Amino acid sequence: MMNSLSTTSTQANVPQGYVNLTVGQLSCLLDRRALRRNLLLLGLVILASIASLAIGTVALSPWQVIQALFGYGDALSQFVVQDLRLQRLLAGIYTGAAFSLAGCLMQTLARNRLATPGIIGIDNAAMAFAVSSVVSTAISIAPSAMALAGAATATALAFGLAGSSGTRGYRFIVAGIGIGAIAGAMTQLMLSQVDIDTANAAYPWTVGSLSARPELMVNILGAGLLFCLIACLLLTHLFSLLPFSDAVITGLGSSTKWLRLSSLSLSIILTGLAVAVAGPVGLVALIGPEMARVFARYRGIPLIGSALAGAFIMVVADLVGRTVLSPIELPVGIVTSVVGGPYLIWILIRQRSKSTI
């Protein structure tokens, strides 16, 4: 039947706009445009990182920063870069990438561009647990670990109450919204019952901040992020089926249940670890994937693009928060919300004007 379409070349024609990476029998299709844009995003992350390491009370030149990073240069700049600023930068990159990647997975799963892991209550529960540890004792006991415990509790509760992931995870989402609302109310209740100093100490946990970032938690997040990124890379081919209806997914030989469970789990792991480091940072899970979609103009699901865009947004937002009202430090969550809101509206307006033509 194929005889009418005899092709002389032994090399398969690759679909337009794609690069085919082949190693022996293995082959991997890469979207050329997305690849270029992702490299550009990576460049932006690196630039923002250097700026973030250079700018502060002690101002350094980009060259000093690069030298200090690799263990050269004067003792002061090495101390500032490696001991003072690097950990915070890493926390920013990791949390931004994690929130944004989790958002992208959630939006693809729910087939709704407004879905974020936040709506299933993970970050509210993390916030409630972290705040409880700050307000309940004179010396706060590891609010980070408490936040992680909160995220895990919310997930377990949502899974337990929903019974199953249900159709496109909706049961799970509805259960999560309820849990999130309860956790939010508990946080408010706790904050209203304590004295002003304690409430102040707990405050960063309610808006999202990079100022309290235990090194161990950052490293755990880094490892978790690496694991999730590798999993996403291996699963991208499968995840590309997620936007289709269940019947089509089954018809093409994949399991909808497994697809849903794996994307939901990755999203929850990422969010849980990220809130344990930074608390609930507003809007990154929405803006990151949106920026990746607009900027990278992906044909598939912008998983890697989202991670890069999220990291960029977080690093820039933290830099702005540290410097704009210096010496007062604005929590990064406030900056992402203040900048992110208008950015989202701009995207909406831009798309409407495009689609009405």
Next chain:
Amino acid sequence: MSQSDTVSLGAEALTLKHGKTTIIEGLDIRLPSSKVTAIVGPNGCGKSTLLNGLSRIHAPSGGAVLLDGKNIHKLPSKEVARRLALLPQDTIAPDGITVSELIRFGRHPHQSALKQWAMSDQEAIDYALKAADLSDLQARLLDTLSGGQRQRAWIAMSIAQETPLLLLDEPTSALDLGHQIEVFELIRELSEEGKTIAMVVHDLPSACRYADHIVAMKNGKIITQGSPKDVMTKELVMELYGVECDLIPDPMTGSPILINIKRVKS
């Protein structure tokens, strides 16, 4: 292509339920090879449920669907997808997808994370584009196509899947007459190339015209089945739909046409 291999699909003592409601109970069916089978019947008779059962979308509560004699639910889903393609009723496509990108998804069961592109993929896609007459439209966005073109693109996706079996759930339900014919003729061509096809069809005359084998269902049971000429009688139409009519052969094709249709007054 594997279409020359004979593949058989059928069900034995199949029971399908929606929640606690039994839709189909103890049904036996076997699709004739390399023929077009049309499943007809009134709304709610269980014809779409049967198709979903045959395509493993709907898990049976009893009995089994047999693909080449093996229980379809015991076979790896990906392996089934290389033998059986399905065009469901609710087809939602990702935003901003082009025709050729959609068709490329039909290759999914033949690919894996580390084997995303091969010569055979290109050949299958080229063939599907040609068969569905979409070569000129391959770079167009799916959303910008007419209903009939879009349906052809979905069928092309299942052609690219290179399966000897194709199941379609109301492939022409939202299409106007011209587009219906377009789709039915494509289905005929595919069957002449050796595919075994089953489709749920609402329109009785179209079922008679384009199918080799009619399966008439009512209340979850097969009332009768056979070639359109043998099966289609005014008594059957009365039993299925509760309307009176007369049947005459189409002067050009000989397939039965319904005329003088009226509701029975009780």
